[in-house]
Amino acid sequence: MTTLDTRSxxxxxxxxxxTEPLWKRYLPGHHWRTADEEFDACTxxxxxxxxxxxxxxxxxxxxxxxxxxxxxxxxxxxxSYLDWRWGTLNTVVLLLSSYTMAASIRAFxxxxxxxxxxxxxxxxxxxxxxxxIKFTFEYTPKLSGWxxxxxxxxxxxTELVDNKALGGLFHHVAGYGGKxxxxxxxxxxxxxxxxPLWWSIYYCATGIHALHVIIGMTLIAWCFRRALFFKxxxxxxxxxxxxxxxxxxxxxxxxxxxxPLLYLIH
Amino acid sequence: xxxPHAAAPEVFDELDPHGMGAYTKHSxxxxxxxxxxxxxxxxxxxxxxxxxAAQAEKFIETSLHIELPRWVNVIVAMSIATVKAxxxxxxxxxxxxxxxxxxxxxxxxxxxxxxFLFFTLLDLGTRGMINxxxxxxxxxxxxxxxxxxxxxxxxxxxxxxxxxxxxRKIAEVGIDEYNRMKSILSHPHEGHGAPAVSSGNMxxxxxxxxxxxxxxxxxxxxxxxxxxxxxxxxxxxxxxxxHSPAAAPASAEPAKH
Numbered sequence: 331m332t333t334l335d336t337r338s339x340x341x342x343x344x345x346x347x348x349t350e351p352l353w354k355r356y357l358p359g360h361h362w363r364t365a366d367e368e369f370d371a372c373t374x375x376x377x378x379x380x381x382x383x384x385x386x387x388x389x390x391x392x393x394x395x396x397x398x399x400x401x402x403x404x405x406x407x408x409x410s411y412l413d414w415r416w417g418t419l420n421t422v423v424l425l426l427s428s429y430t431m432a433a434s435i436r437a438f439x440x441x442x443x444x445x446x447x448x449x450x451x452x453x454x455x456x457x458x459x460x461x462x463i464k465f466t467f468e469y470t471p472k473l474s475g476w477x478x479x480x481x482x483x484x485x486x487x488t489e490l491v492d493n494k495a496l497g498g499l500f501h502h503v504a505g506y507g508g509k510x511x512x513x514x515x516x517x518x519x520x521x522x523x524x525x526p527l528w529w530s531i532y533y534c535a536t537g538i539h540a541l542h543v544i545i546g547m548t549l550i551a552w553c554f555r556r557a558l559f560f561k562x563x564x565x566x567x568x569x570x571x572x573x574x575x576x577x578x579x580x581x582x583x584x585x586x587x588x589x590p591l592l593y594l595i596h
Numbered sequence: 597x598x599x600p601h602a603a604a605p606e607v608f609d610e611l612d613p614h615g616m617g618a619y620t621k622h623s624x625x626x627x628x629x630x631x632x633x634x635x636x637x638x639x640x641x642x643x644x645x646x647x648x649a650a651q652a653e654k655f656i657e658t659s660l661h662i663e664l665p666r667w668v669n670v671i672v673a674m675s676i677a678t679v680k681a682x683x684x685x686x687x688x689x690x691x692x693x694x695x696x697x698x699x700x701x702x703x704x705x706x707x708x709x710x711x712f713l714f715f716t717l718l719d720l721g722t723r724g725m726i727n728x729x730x731x732x733x734x735x736x737x738x739x740x741x742x743x744x745x746x747x748x749x750x751x752x753x754x755x756x757x758x759x760x761x762x763x764r765k766i767a768e769v770g771i772d773e774y775n776r777m778k779s780i781l782s783h784p785h786e787g788h789g790a791p792a793v794s795s796g797n798m799x800x801x802x803x804x805x806x807x808x809x810x811x812x813x814x815x816x817x818x819x820x821x822x823x824x825x826x827x828x829x830x831x832x833x834x835x836x837x838x839h840s841p842a843a844a845p846a847s848a849e850p851a852k853h
Binding site for chain 1: 624626627629632633635636639640643646647650653654657666669670673674676677680681684685687688689694695697698701702704705706708709712713716717720721
């Protein structure tokens with residue numbers, strides 16, 4: 331006699347003494363006629379949430395439009411400080427991660443557990459690469475003037491290196507830093523009075539996007555844990571990994587628009 | 597499609613008396629691995645194309661010295677991004693295979709975004725535009741098409757009304773009498789002439805009028821203690837209208853009198 335609701339309780343495995351994977355034991359909520367209905371409702375709810383996410387970024391894109399319309403030269407100048415090669419690399423990294431995410435859902439749909447987990451882990455690692463590239467090669471030098479020693483851009487500024495730290499791992503280029511948003515701006519070699527505005531838009535857009543990458547990575551790590559310990563996802567139940575995938579693809583979708591708008595203007 | 601019109605269930609189901617289950621039951625679509633790989637390759641190719649297009653535009657402008665219209669850059673980049681986004685939405689986010697209501701939700705959200713952008717651009721894009729019909733009436737500070745007086749047959753002022761009425765009064769009474777009248781009429785008080793106390797408005801940024809902000813030489817020292825009447829651009833001085841009325845509307849200071 332089992333009256334305990336064990337369908338989503340991982341400990342249920344011990345209670346029932348079974349070794350069935352969680353996805354096989356999963357039953358839809360009692361208020362749903364079928365598991366498909368539950369899946370559809372969850373997915374629809376997640377799409378509604380994604381719509382609000384798009385509208386969050388819509389505000390940013392609208393702000394971008396207004397500022398670029400009014401101060402095109404500041405945006406062209408500001409964009410020229412960014413290296414399109416890092417932007418392209420990050421785009422490729424995110425596209426690859428989107429692929430591994432979609433492939434991981436496919437693997438769970440076909441009950442290929444270890445393959446699905448490997449692809450989830452790959453997605454996580456790609457996300458981490460994206461953040462590392464962003465912070466190491468883009469944010470840090472522009473804000474502070476500190477370059478990591480193997481940054482290829484550093485070779486242009488060897489004459490201006492005035493300080494080194496952590497045993498030569500970081501090099502400081504005099505005058506390079508200070509490209510900060512708004513009132514924190516202190517870069518002395520600007521050519522347009524509105525460049526601080528460009529940096530406000532840049533850090534706001536990429537910063538909120540990076541926050542979404544971090545949230546997406548957290549969800550992926552959580553999915554990985556559930557897949558590893560409980561085999562939570564399989565052919566008949568994979569809602570969480572599906573919705574995590576949707577979130578991750580949205581992050582990719584936003585970057586697809588941010589990349590040309592920030593890196594490829596002139 | 598995921599909601600096929602199925603025949604009515606043959607066996608009566610108490611929990612589903614209207615047979616609605618037929619509209620929600622569907623097998624979950626598994627996208628083929630080949631499709632996913634192809635989409636990835638297409639996306640990477642489009643990334644290369646958008647970067648290549650931007651480089652080509654830069655090359656045309658810097659090496660060939662052909663100035664492209666400003667919209668080319670945006671239109672090319674956004675078109676490619678839209679194609680990429682559609683591919684991600686259809687195949688990675690499974691909109692092509694999932695319940696169509698999800699697509700409706702997303703498209704509605706895009707509609708809201710489009711409205712948002714449309715009205716913003718409608719305003720921004722037309723700020724510099726002058727309706728050709730009104731062009732002959734447009735003057736700095738002018739309202740356009742107003743008449744000199746209440747009568748319907750009064751001549752249309754093709755000038756800022758401030759300037760029109762000042763010039764008419766000067767022509768009528770002469771500049772000396774005008775100045776005498778003005779000195780009586782516009783004694784300095786709140787809103788006219790030099791402010792007696794500091795105003796919150798003084799802290800508003802006036803970008804573009806700070807002398808020497810972006811010039812190589814240091815800007816002239818600003819004497820904060822000088823009386824307002826002694827500043828280079830006197831506002832509200834009793835003899836203000838003595839300068840050319842024609843130049844008044846073009847001056848950076850808003851017309852006070």
